[in-house]
Amino acid sequence: MYRSLEPEDIAFRDEVRAFLREHLSPKLSRATHLTTSVFPEPEIGHAWHRILWQQGWVAPGWPVEYGGTGWSLVQRWIFATETARAGAPALSPMGLKMVGPVIMRFGSPEQKAHYLPRILAGDDYWCQGYSEPGSGSDLASLQTRAVRDGEHYVINGTKTWTTHAHHANRMFALVRTGSEDTPRHRGISFLLLDMQSPGITIRPIRTIGSDHEVNQVFFDDVRVPVAQRIGEEGQGWAIAKYLLEFERGGSLNSGGLRCHLEELLRLARHTPRGDGCMLDDPDIALAFSQVEIDIDALEMTELRVMASLQTGQNPGAVSSLMKLRWSEIEQAMTHLGVRLLGPDALVWEHTRPLFAADARPVLDDLARPVTPKHLNARAFTIFGGTSEIQRDIIARELLGTVY
Amino acid sequence: MNLQLTSEQQMLRESAARWVAERGRPAQGAVTVGPVGARWREMADMGWLAMTLPERDGGLGQGVAEACVLAEALGAGPVVEPYLPAVVLAGGLLAAGGSDAQRQRWLAALASGETLVVPATSERAAGHDIGLTATRAARQGTGWVLDGDKTAVAAGDIAQAWIVAARADESTIAFFLIERGTAGVTPRDFPSIDGAGACALSLRGVRLDDSARLPGATRAAFGQVNDQALLVACAESVGAMDTLVKATVEYTKQRIQFGRPLAANQVLRHRMADMSIATEEARSITLGAILALQDAEGSGNALARTRAAAAARAKVGMAARRVAEEAVQLHGGMGVTEELTIGVYLRRQMALDAMLGPAEWHLRRHAQLRGARDGGSEDRNVSLAGT
Ligand SMILES: Cc1cc2nc3c(=O)[nH]c(=O)nc-3n(C[C@H](O)[C@H](O)[C@H](O)COP(=O)(O)OP(=O)(O)OC[C@H]3O[C@@H](n4cnc5c(N)ncnc54)[C@H](O)[C@@H]3O)c2cc1C
Numbered sequence: 001m002y003r004s005l006e007p008e009d010i011a012f013r014d015e016v017r018a019f020l021r022e023h024l025s026p027k028l029s030r031a032t033h034l035t036t037s038v039f040p041e042p043e044i045g046h047a048w049h050r051i052l053w054q055q056g057w058v059a060p061g062w063p064v065e066y067g068g069t070g071w072s073l074v075q076r077w078i079f080a081t082e083t084a085r086a087g088a089p090a091l092s093p094m095g096l097k098m099v100g101p102v103i104m105r106f107g108s109p110e111q112k113a114h115y116l117p118r119i120l121a122g123d124d125y126w127c128q129g130y131s132e133p134g135s136g137s138d139l140a141s142l143q144t145r146a147v148r149d150g151e152h153y154v155i156n157g158t159k160t161w162t163t164h165a166h167h168a169n170r171m172f173a174l175v176r177t178g179s180e181d182t183p184r185h186r187g188i189s190f191l192l193l194d195m196q197s198p199g200i201t202i203r204p205i206r207t208i209g210s211d212h213e214v215n216q217v218f219f220d221d222v223r224v225p226v227a228q229r230i231g232e233e234g235q236g237w238a239i240a241k242y243l244l245e246f247e248r249g250g251s252l253n254s255g256g257l258r259c260h261l262e263e264l265l266r267l268a269r270h271t272p273r274g275d276g277c278m279l280d281d282p283d284i285a286l287a288f289s290q291v292e293i294d295i296d297a298l299e300m301t302e303l304r305v306m307a308s309l310q311t312g313q314n315p316g317a318v319s320s321l322m323k324l325r326w327s328e329i330e331q332a333m334t335h336l337g338v339r340l341l342g343p344d345a346l347v348w349e350h351t352r353p354l355f356a357a358d359a360r361p362v363l364d365d366l367a368r369p370v371t372p373k374h375l376n377a378r379a380f381t382i383f384g385g386t387s388e389i390q391r392d393i394i395a396r397e398l399l400g401t402v403y
Numbered sequence: 404m405n406l407q408l409t410s411e412q413q414m415l416r417e418s419a420a421r422w423v424a425e426r427g428r429p430a431q432g433a434v435t436v437g438p439v440g441a442r443w444r445e446m447a448d449m450g451w452l453a454m455t456l457p458e459r460d461g462g463l464g465q466g467v468a469e470a471c472v473l474a475e476a477l478g479a480g481p482v483v484e485p486y487l488p489a490v491v492l493a494g495g496l497l498a499a500g501g502s503d504a505q506r507q508r509w510l511a512a513l514a515s516g517e518t519l520v521v522p523a524t525s526e527r528a529a530g531h532d533i534g535l536t537a538t539r540a541a542r543q544g545t546g547w548v549l550d551g552d553k554t555a556v557a558a559g560d561i562a563q564a565w566i567v568a569a570r571a572d573e574s575t576i577a578f579f580l581i582e583r584g585t586a587g588v589t590p591r592d593f594p595s596i597d598g599a600g601a602c603a604l605s606l607r608g609v610r611l612d613d614s615a616r617l618p619g620a621t622r623a624a625f626g627q628v629n630d631q632a633l634l635v636a637c638a639e640s641v642g643a644m645d646t647l648v649k650a651t652v653e654y655t656k657q658r659i660q661f662g663r664p665l666a667a668n669q670v671l672r673h674r675m676a677d678m679s680i681a682t683e684e685a686r687s688i689t690l691g692a693i694l695a696l697q698d699a700e701g702s703g704n705a706l707a708r709t710r711a712a713a714a715a716r717a718k719v720g721m722a723a724r725r726v727a728e729e730a731v732q733l734h735g736g737m738g739v740t741e742e743l744t745i746g747v748y749l750r751r752q753m754a755l756d757a758m759l760g761p762a763e764w765h766l767r768r769h770a771q772l773r774g775a776r777d778g779g780s781e782d783r784n785v786s787l788a789g790t
Pocket of ligand 1: 127128129130131133135136137138160161162163164213214379382383384385386387388389392658660661665668670671732733734735736737739
């Protein structure tokens, strides 16, 4: 057991660093720093996606046959850590990490041939149509109905909290098929749809930090070819469960946490207090240590999990642990950030994006995203399965069914 | 001992609650409301702005207990009108340390809602620690020249005047009333996190007559007014917590997932029980601190007073933040939208921390004041604690 890098890993790391130096522009990393959400605006996330695609590095988690990089675990870890620490934008997960793996696993040869290269190239921008106003944690109660009409499904109903529906040209959705008496888990199908289809309307939802990332999407007699279904009719729930585990844990997040920690450390060093800076304050230093130690532990957990998995394999229930801890550590950090701002936490910059050229900021770049990120991060313990639901999954694995 | 509200306080509480329910609707979303409008005038008409000002200045001479009764009702709004900065802090400082001329010129106008004065005491390198104030006030002839920068002046965007803290010498912080338009003073307005407004102030070679200084506004006087403000903020937070607990209970009882109300899940029941415990504790420590402030008026024990106020704000600040965050969490996706007002209360709690100092900072002050003796040789401790 050892962690020191082999010479070829060091060479790889240097290659990644050189690539980042050349291709990650200061403009792009500044925009990333000023991004309030985990979902970057396409103008930066998609731009970076294209740059990585040209390099052949856009999908380290994919099997080589579909366009993955063929990297070892260590290389994937190096890549994830180096890009996050350099301040590269996150990539939209909806294609690469969600619908992509589903198509690989459950798609027809035609679907694979059509969609996977487009996901890699970033030709399609995907959104996830799962949740509905009445169906959040209890996703299987969803009501949006797809009725068969010849070679089409006709869809009526509504999805909500749909992240970036206003940017997407494609949606993967769970819809109710079958008759009234079909058992509820077996009456769900997985469809791919075109956001330009007649009958789709989008209502923006503004969140408490003033971000617009989520939307409600309405379907009014929307026709979707049957050929756009993934898997069998009624197999949607099994597919969704497979995907949810990917959504929760299929990635290395500690690099992003560390990048955030370093940003906050810079803020603490940069914020004067008396003759020194905020980091001289022993209470603040202690709070920093608390989150840093948590990140250390999560990072090793991620490495342990990744080490036990083959590329493309599903991590299972431990993904709940990783999603939970990631979200809680992020929230602890945004708290610390607001505390560092002190009186300046009164400032509310509510135009988005913060990196827009016409923004008229009151605070400097280090301080500006802190309060917006704090408010945005309230959603981290809600989306992708709430913390309560994640704990339930862990408890169920731990305890089985007790009663 | 009697911990009941007097009948006058009870009436105040009821009329304030009624007004807040009818008129105190939260600032929605990203829409900032210019706070000094019709609602502020109504608050003046109700006598609330005059309530705690001294009778000799046209006020009603009520104390911190009454201010807290009112603030708790306002917290349920949350009403983001500048009661705390303008009436409690600026009004308190003017009443305690203003010259006769200043009191005549400003207090009655403040009480009637005609004019607005707010304190400008925070600085980037000082945070909320007035003892670290770096803005300088240099003597020039019979007057003064001020240089420095003030940050996060709540309601400073609409105030006619600001009370600026400045260092007159190594050990003296003085307070100056500076009117809008004074040469060398540049406000930079911005929306504040609670949906109201604020400003930063740049002071460059600001020449002031000595009559601009509040002659009686010493550090000690500021400490006393600030302690009152901390309690008013606590009471406001209690009002918000109460509202959030009720809203969360109601929501989880009617929202069905997995075929039953959310509130049927034991884990959520316990979380709401904890929110309610936190609210009760917050109410208790606030009441205890109100009594401590009343005692200190008799005994003159400033240290006990300040420590009680720091204790209350440390506990209530943390509890309010936690309750607001739990309320968001238990509402799920709805909790993070502007369609419900849960987030408005969360942001208002953040604004209170930004105005008066984060709860963690008050916890530290409380620790530092342990063992310090009032007015004695351990004055250094007291100054470390920023009073
Ligand atoms: C910013 C954001 C982005 C999102 N993006 C997407 C997206 O792109 N696509 C998509 O389909 N969805 C998306 N979602 C929706 C998200 O998946 C849901 O919000 C989430 O599943 C919770 O559902 P809910 O909001 O209806 O809350 P509810 O299910 O109503 O839950 C409310 C509260 O009750 C708790 N609770 C519920 N059931 C139980 C139980 N059995 N035991 C204990 N506690 C329970 C929850 O943990 C929560 O605290 C997004 C949400 C947010 C906030």
